[in-house]
Amino acid sequence: MGIKKLLTKNKVLLAYGISLALLLFLLRWLELRFIIFDHAFEIYIGAIAIIFTALGIWLALKLTKPKIERVVVEKEIYIEQAKAFVFNEAEMTRLGISKRELEVLQRMAEGLSNAEIAARLFVSLNTIKTHASNLFVKLDASRRTQAIEKAKTLSLIP
Amino acid sequence: MGIKKLLTKNKVLLAYGISLALLLFLLRWLELRFIIFDHAFEIYIGAIAIIFTALGIWLALKLTKPKIERVVVEKEIYIEQAKAFVFNEAEMTRLGISKRELEVLQRMAEGLSNAEIAARLFVSLNTIKTHASNLFVKLDASRRTQAIEKAKTLSLIP
DNA sequence: AAGAAAATCGTCCTAAAGTATGAGGGGAAG
């Protein structure tokens, strides 16, 4: 960041420079009025003062860490959770539902028929029927759709 | 904003100008009063330089505005499972599902049998069967459980 | 090793679900 830029940028510094110039003129006026000495001396001092003031400012700006005022803005982000399904194992234990029965239940909820479930689990249709019947008793349901509904509210299936 | 106003407003600048003037007078006074050494001029210059450098540094530190850094902190908020169900009417229109059919679909998802649905909607069992059949065609399902699954993923039912 | 629980499979039967087809009434749009 150059001095020129600084001066044009900062009104305060500009005013400062102008005031210094005015001061020098004042001195000259005083000089003319009262004591007459070497004019060059005051001008030189003034120039030195300006230069080193600028140098001081430059030094300060360059060498010091920039003042940073940290403003923390809290931005609320609403995250729609992908419905993190947490399996309710306690409920499964309470109802006495076995692992195999749960598997059948899951497939039933997927919309598969008993025959399809039997094929996927490599067992006979009768076995699936038995599991289904046991499930209905344990879930207190009389239809598979009802069983699915109950199982979902109990977080046994997503 | 005029210079005059700036000067009267900013005490720092005023003090600075005055100090410069005083310094010059002091130097002149010293020059008049005492005998100047050979290197008096260099000493003056050095003193002026040091003083005004310090002044410049002080000025810079005092007058620079702190940079405001806006830190955006993202606060994650997880939506509770009160997750409002938004009915996908577009999908219903696309599939050509009628109001009555949707009603039947909803009851089916609740686990009701066709007979129960018929009783609740005050129509005959055959009517429900017809609606169900039409639904299966429109939803490309062959079972009610499958229809329910599809309808749920399409946000036709919660 | 014995017992309990779980998983498997079967049969018989009934109930419910699903398919196919036809048909009548009513409302909305052309």
Next chain:
DNA sequence: CTTCCCCTCATACTTTAGGACGATTTTCTT
């Protein structure tokens, strides 16, 4: 007014689901 869609209902039939037994085999626990 006529056409189209929706809702309604019916009949006849097929398929699937579900209930009620019993039975054998694994698997785990004690």
